[in-house]
């Protein structure tokens with residue numbers, strides 16, 4: 151009987167407007183509904199997590215995971231080790247928290263998962279008390295915690311500074327900050343000395359017109375100026391992202407313009423290309439067939455980065471999709 155494991159399932163808590171998922175998937179993926187927005191239900195979280203871990207261990211792929219390419223088959227010694235861990239009823243401490251429980255934002259991207267999934271029907275709740283309870287309940291792996299701020303946008307999240315302070319108070323130094331960069335946030339300048347921490351801005355374009363089409367706001371120049379300011383005032387690693395969107399920016403001219411701008415903006419960090427989440431992560435039951443011209447765009451970006459000595463990255467799941475796996 152095959153046995154599967156998903157590292158994300160074992161380590162993550164992803165706070166969304168209505169539920170807590172056990173991985174980075176916001177649309178599908180296993181999790182529990184948030185019934186009480188003021189209280190962490192430790193028992194329910196641990197019980198549900200174990201249920202999914204057990205299904206994978208027994209070779210059954212839960213409906214919520216079908217089509218996802220994060221779980222892996224385990225063999226030989228790893229399988230034995232995994233089974234022994236499971237038998238010991240290990241509690242799976244949380245080492246990856248995704249802050250994604252709010253949708254306030256100062257732009258309106260066409261691919262925004264918050265807006266597509268929740269359509270404005272969400273309650274605004276404060277995450278800080280729940281994070282404090284995770285610490286109080288010993289649910290966090292303090293030595294290895296990584297925190298990712300997704301969105302909305304952090305500049306519109308009133309408790310951003312308080313959350314950051316709470317994590318830092320418990321010695322967390324590993325932060326991934328996703329922001330649209332429209333508003334300058336000086337607090338990012340001293341975010342962390344941890345080389346793994348980074349700020350990611352999804353620029354997705356190299357022109358003002360395309361920025362407007364994607365984000366529905368006129369803030370291209372302002373965003374570029376803010377990125378330059380952060381580059382000059384900090385040592386932070388910067389990831390500049392280009393999400394390839396059908397019929398909007400899936401052409402070499404736009405991509406080249408983005409690459410030329412990015413070359414100047416990145417002091418430390420990388421360029422990352424990925425495919426519109428609406429075709430992939432948000433719909434992983436459908437196998438997205440990558441058009442040939444997407445592959446050419448990925449090659450173009452990779453070659454440009456090589457020639458210009460810029461780090462280039464593609465998320466693992468995108469690599470698999472490109473390879474048709």
Ligand code: SF4
Pocket residue numbers: 156157158159172173174175178179180214215216218219220221
């Ligand atoms: S949906 Fe994917 S990432 Fe999430 S728990 Fe299932 S296998 Fe893991």
Ligand code: SF4
Pocket residue numbers: 253254255256257258259261262263264265301302303329330
């Ligand atoms: S910046 Fe993020 S939260 Fe804001 S609209 Fe775009 S995708 Fe949504």
